[in-house]
Amino acid sequence: xxxxxxxxxxxxxxxxxxxxxxxxxxxxxxxxxxxxxxxxxxxxxxxxxxxxxxxxxxxxxxxxxxxxxxxxxxxxxxxxxxxxxxxxxxxxxxxxxxxxxxxxxxxxxxxxxxxxxxxxxxxxxxxxxxxxxxxxxxx
Amino acid sequence: xxxxxxxxxxxxxxxxxxxxxxxxxxxxxxxxxxxxxxxxxxxxxxxxxxxxxxxxxxxxxxxxxxxxxxxxxxxxxxxxxxxxxxxxxxxxxxxxxxxxxxxxxxxxxxxxxxxxxxxxxxxxxxxxxxxxxxxxxxxxxxxxxxxxxxxxxxxxxxxxxxxxxxxxxxxxxxxxxxxxxxxxxxxxxxxxxxxxxxxxxxxxxxxxxxxxxxxxxxxxxxxxxxxxxxxxxxxxxxxxxxxxxxxxxxxxxxxxxxxxxxxxxxxxxxxxxxxxxxxxxxxxxxxxxxxxxxxxxxxxxxxxxxxxxxxxxxxxxxxxxxxxxxxxxxxxxxxxxxxxxxxxxxxxxxxxxxxxxxxxxxxxxxxxxxxxxxxxxxxxxxxxxxxxxxxxxxxxxxxxxxxxxxxxxxxxxxxxxxxxxxxxxxxxxxxxxxxxxxxxxxxxxxxxxxxxxxxxxxxxxxxxxxxxxxxxxxxxxxxxxxxxxxxxxxxxxxxxxxxxxxxxxxxxxxxxxxxxxxxxxxxxxxxxxxxxxxxxxxxxxxxxxxxxxxxxxxxxxxxxxxxx
Numbered sequence: 001x002x003x004x005x006x007x008x009x010x011x012x013x014x015x016x017x018x019x020x021x022x023x024x025x026x027x028x029x030x031x032x033x034x035x036x037x038x039x040x041x042x043x044x045x046x047x048x049x050x051x052x053x054x055x056x057x058x059x060x061x062x063x064x065x066x067x068x069x070x071x072x073x074x075x076x077x078x079x080x081x082x083x084x085x086x087x088x089x090x091x092x093x094x095x096x097x098x099x100x101x102x103x104x105x106x107x108x109x110x111x112x113x114x115x116x117x118x119x120x121x122x123x124x125x126x127x128x129x130x131x132x133x134x135x136x137x138x139x
Numbered sequence: 140x141x142x143x144x145x146x147x148x149x150x151x152x153x154x155x156x157x158x159x160x161x162x163x164x165x166x167x168x169x170x171x172x173x174x175x176x177x178x179x180x181x182x183x184x185x186x187x188x189x190x191x192x193x194x195x196x197x198x199x200x201x202x203x204x205x206x207x208x209x210x211x212x213x214x215x216x217x218x219x220x221x222x223x224x225x226x227x228x229x230x231x232x233x234x235x236x237x238x239x240x241x242x243x244x245x246x247x248x249x250x251x252x253x254x255x256x257x258x259x260x261x262x263x264x265x266x267x268x269x270x271x272x273x274x275x276x277x278x279x280x281x282x283x284x285x286x287x288x289x290x291x292x293x294x295x296x297x298x299x300x301x302x303x304x305x306x307x308x309x310x311x312x313x314x315x316x317x318x319x320x321x322x323x324x325x326x327x328x329x330x331x332x333x334x335x336x337x338x339x340x341x342x343x344x345x346x347x348x349x350x351x352x353x354x355x356x357x358x359x360x361x362x363x364x365x366x367x368x369x370x371x372x373x374x375x376x377x378x379x380x381x382x383x384x385x386x387x388x389x390x391x392x393x394x395x396x397x398x399x400x401x402x403x404x405x406x407x408x409x410x411x412x413x414x415x416x417x418x419x420x421x422x423x424x425x426x427x428x429x430x431x432x433x434x435x436x437x438x439x440x441x442x443x444x445x446x447x448x449x450x451x452x453x454x455x456x457x458x459x460x461x462x463x464x465x466x467x468x469x470x471x472x473x474x475x476x477x478x479x480x481x482x483x484x485x486x487x488x489x490x491x492x493x494x495x496x497x498x499x500x501x502x503x504x505x506x507x508x509x510x511x512x513x514x515x516x517x518x519x520x521x522x523x524x525x526x527x528x529x530x531x532x533x534x535x536x537x538x539x540x541x542x543x544x545x546x547x548x549x550x551x552x553x554x555x556x557x558x559x560x561x562x563x564x565x566x567x568x569x570x571x572x573x574x575x576x577x578x579x580x581x582x583x584x585x586x587x588x589x590x591x592x593x594x595x596x597x598x599x600x601x602x603x604x605x606x607x608x609x610x611x612x613x614x615x616x617x618x619x620x621x622x623x624x625x626x627x628x629x630x631x632x633x634x635x636x637x638x639x640x641x642x643x644x645x646x647x648x649x650x651x652x653x654x655x656x657x658x659x660x661x662x663x664x665x666x667x668x669x670x671x672x673x674x675x676x677x678x679x680x681x682x683x684x685x686x687x688x689x690x691x692x693x694x695x696x697x698x699x700x701x702x703x
Contacts (some may be wrong), residue, residue, distance in 0.1 A: 053393045054184075054614040057379040063351050063391075091415055101351070133380055134603050 019089050028111060030079035037115055038076045038123050047124030048074065048116040056106060059132040065101035067109075068116035068124065075117075080110025087125070108132050160425050174240055174257070174494050180272050185484040186474030187364045189277040191270060192283025193486075194441035195463035198295035198303050198560040199245055199481035199578065200505050202492035204564035205464045205577065207446070208531040209247045212633055212703045215611030217423050222445030222460060243618055245446055251526055251566055258493035261465030263306050265490045268578040269468045270310060277472070279363035281313045283370060285441030285461070286419045289331075290319035291561050293516050293577035294508055299327055302508035308337045309504055314359050316341050318375035318382075318419045318442060322583045325387045341372020341417060343402045355400040357402050360411060362498065366475045369406035371435075373399065373418040375442060377617045381607075383584050385669040394424065394614055396431060400541035403434040412478045421618035429453035436480040437471065441620045444530065444560045448487050457483060464563060466490055476617060516574035522682035523571055525692040528581060529562035532608065533698045534623045537579045540690055541676070543623025544683035545662040549589045549673075552646065553597070554625030555663035558619075559603065573677075573685055578665075580677045587664045587673040595655040598641060601629065606637040627653065627697070635700030647697060 049067040057063045069073050078088040091098045104112070109131045116124045147327050213223025224232050226248050235241045243253035244260065269628045274280050288307060289300035300323050307315070317340065320328060332340040345359035358371040378384070403414055416435050418425050421442040429438055438458045450471075461469040467487050474482040509516065519561050527534035534542070537552030545554035562579035565571060592600070600622070607617040621631070630643040644653035653659070664676040684690065 051397060053375060055380055055393075055617070057348075057384065057391055057393070077613075129615075131606075133599065133607065 003112075005091040019090070023051070028085060030077045030111075033075065033077055034113075034115060037117070039134040041123050043115060043123040044047050045066035045125070047071075047118065048114050048126045050112065050114045050126035050128050052112050052128040052130050054129075055131045055133055059106045059108075061103045062106050062112075062130060063101065063103050063105040064112055065099065066116075066126070067097065067099035068114070069098055070118050070120075071098040071116040071124075072119045073117045074098070075115045076104070077115070078104060078106055078110055079113060081105070081107050096138040104128055106132050144699075152306075153425050159667065168307070173695065174491060176206065176495050179488055179491065179494060182273075182276070182470060182472070182486055183484070184276055185472035186482065188366050188368060188473040188475050189273060190282040190415065190439065190459075190469075190471040190473070191273055191280050192439040192461045192469040193266065193282075193462050193465070193467075194419075195287040195432070195444055195561070196261075196284075196303075197287055197291030197463065197578075198289065198300075199261055199292065199464045199563065199583075200263040200294075200302065200306060202262040202265070202490075203360045203464055203578070204254055204259055204566060205261070205466055206247050206250045206526070206528040206564045207245060207528065210532045210700070212532055212609070212700075213423070215613075215635055216607045217426075217613070221447050221451060222443070223423050226400065226549075235448075240489065241448065244491075245448065250528075254566055257417050257491060260492055261490050262492050262497065263310070263465065263505050264497035264499075264502035265492050265495040266465055266468055267310055268495050269488055269490065269499035271498060273470055279309065280369060281361055281370065281415075282311060283415070283417045283439055284312050284315040285417060286315055286374070287319050287440055287441065287463075287561070288315065288318040290322060291578065292582055293581060294512050295340065296577065296581045296583070297512060298508070299323055299661050300331065304331055304599065305508065306501070306504055308335070309458060309501065313336050313361065313551050314339045314341050314417060316374050316417050316419050316441075317345075317347035317374035317435065318378065319582075321378055321387045321390075322382055322488045323386075324583070325389055328387070339372075341370065342374035342392075344376060344392055344395040344398060345374050346391045346393075346395075346446050348389055353398075354390060358406055360406065360409070365408075366413060367411045368413045368415060368475075369409075369411040370415045370417050371399070371402050371406070371418055373416055375419040375618075376424070380668075381617045381619065383667040383669065384606065386640050387581070396427065396428060399428065399623075400432045400434075403432060407434055410478070413437070413473065413475045413480055417673050421613075421616065422458070423613035423616055423640065424618070425458060426451065426453055429456040429458060429615045437473070437483075439469070446487060450483070450485050450488055454584075455480075456632065457485075459485065460489070461487065463561070516577075517574060519570045520573055520576065520681050521571045521688055521690060523565050523569060523690040524567055525690055526567055526628050526659045527565040527571075527690070529564075530560055530620075532558075532620050533700070535562075536692050536695075537565075538623035540684075541579070541624070541680055542623060544680045545587065546625050547686075548679045548683055549587060551589060551626070551660045551662035552625045552648065553659050553661045555600070556623040556625070556663060557665040558608070558620035558622050559665075560620055573681065576677050576680050576684070580680060582665060584666065584671065585664055585676040586666070586671045587662060587676050588666055588671050589660065589662045591658040592661045593656060593658050594644065594653040597653060597659065597661070598644060598655065599645070601641045602637055604634075605631060609633045609640065610637070624697070626683075629697070629701075630699040630701060632702040633700065643699070675681045
């Protein structure tokens with residue numbers, strides 16, 4: 001799916017647009033999505049802050065947020081889901097802060113990854129392991 | 140000018156030399172073989188602020204036996220570090236003397252003999268005496284309760300925690316945080332917090348589950364002795380995972396490190412002189428947090444039931460671990476000047492119940508709370524010839540007894556019992572009362588389930604729980620011990636990652652390896668799932684003990700530990 005200018009306007013009054021990544025006939029891996037998004041470019045460790053729980057309270061709805069000052073778009077991936085792609089957020093020039101919060105479903109313990117494409121064309125990446133547990137016996 | 144860090148270190152060294160720290164004082168006590176209330180309370184007041192910390196009392200309002208763990212393994216950076224040090228190693232690390240009062244209070248070594256010498260510990264009336272004595276010396280002291288207060292006894296269960304709420308109000312508590320409190324359900328928690336509690340119920344990390352916004356009072360600023368002290372509450376992070384989330388579905392928890400930093404920055408922005416975190420994170424989680432969140436002066440840590448005679452320093456933050464079940468009260472005197480902590484003096488005060496005179500007011504209140512239940516709690520159910528204890532990473536003898544009860548009363552092949560860290564100790568030769576059974580089983584979701592699990596599922600469960608305990612990143616540790624197992628043996632390599640720790644699962648009855656594909660009849664309790672049906676665990680254990688009359692347990696060799 002490619003966002004048209006009209007979609008951008010409809011979604012992007014605050015300068016932000018989000019698109020759920022299209023489901024592909026053959027599930028794409030996190031590496032596939034990353035390669036497509038960055039074209040193989042190097043990614044800096046700093047520049048995007050990803051906030052995720054260490055252990056999910058409910059794997060069906062895990063709150064994830066990111067902040068990436070200066071980002072033009074941010075791709076979210078979940079590398080252990082059957083389909084690793086989650087969403088790409090596009091920020092227009094009028095976007096105040098380049099941040100978003102979403103809830104995503106995680107099928108098992110895995111890494112959630114945020115890759116930011118900056119306005120200058122460079123990339124930055126952050127990753128967090130989210131454990132999906134079957135429940136324990138906290139003392 | 141001396142740096143802040145140098146000040147802290149100087150203060151530790153100096154207090155040890157002068158005998159004002161727990162260590163110095165205790166060593167002298169041991170040398171003199173004298174145990175008096177005055178000696179236990181002796182403290183040269185220091186600085187201008189005093190914190191009093193109690194935590195994880197688990198509703199134990201009368202003196203109890205509590206044997207500290209024999210096995211308390213640390214992994215990764217925590218290996219061999221306090222509190223993951225036990226027995227003779229602990230005695231050596233903290234320069235204690237074998238057989239001394241402090242060795243009895245802090246280690247498992249020779250527990251039965253030393254219990255006979257030094258007596259039971261704890262009791263709300265003794266704690267009240269200590270609190271009043273500290274307040275007499277320092278009227279502006281701040282009394283902070285780390286939580287796990289309302290749960291853990293017959294009377295707290297029967298009164299929906301009312302006994303504990305009444306007693307902690309009477310004690311003059313200044314603030315608390317929470318964990319098992321939530322297992323009384325949202326409605327009861329709110330009723331207590333909004334209409335009964337005379338002090339704040341703090342939790343900077345308690346969020347509204349729907350909107351992911353702060354839902355409880357995060358901190359309280361106290362003005363004491365000319366100093367402004369911010370106390371930030373940190374509730375148990377893994378509430379909805381380790382305990383039944385259907386009981387408090389409105390709330391989300393989590394470590395929320397960035398939130399803690401935000402709140403610290405907020406109170407610093409208000410110009411407070413001292414920042415204290417009243418935490419129920421567990422020791423290793425707090426230690427990691429102390430190294431990553433900037434600006435906390437003191438962490439009063441709880442949850443993992445560790446008692447340490449000295450503070451642990453992480454950067455400029457001091458961590459205080461005050462034990463559990465009412466065995467200890469920590470006093471921390473601080474020198475706070477110009478918005479900075481310049482030094483501290485600390486003492487972990489052991490509550491020897493035969494030495495400390497009960498406070499008559501509190502003794503009367505405790506008596507009044509227990510009176511309506513006197514006949515029920517004192518009823519003798521059986522007798523034990525074995526030492527009954529729970530605390531430790533793997534099965535304690537109480538757990539073996541509970542698992543035996545599950546296997547026989549529910550006709551199961553395998554029993555699972557939760558690896559909680561609460562529960563008191565019984566000495567050989569003692570009667571077992573109904574109250575004793577409740578101190579190791581009381582909870583609001585004690586139903587015993589009977590179900591079938593495949594060998595593969597059992598392995599997944601074991602691996603999952605083991606990872607909650609032995610993940611090398613403390614932020615992934617939930618702070619319980621390993622699930623207790625009856626009817627099945629296994630080998631655990633604590634140095635391995637999840638999926639590779641548990642091997643050699645064996646059905647003890649036949650000696651055969653557990654077949655991943657076969658179904659086994661499993662009985663267990665404390666399920667976090669809503670709608671679990673079955674008898675209450677305490678009734679089942681009582682029934683079992685009545686049948687056997689006298690408890691005689693064989694040493695449990697069914698768990699083989701590697702990689703430690």
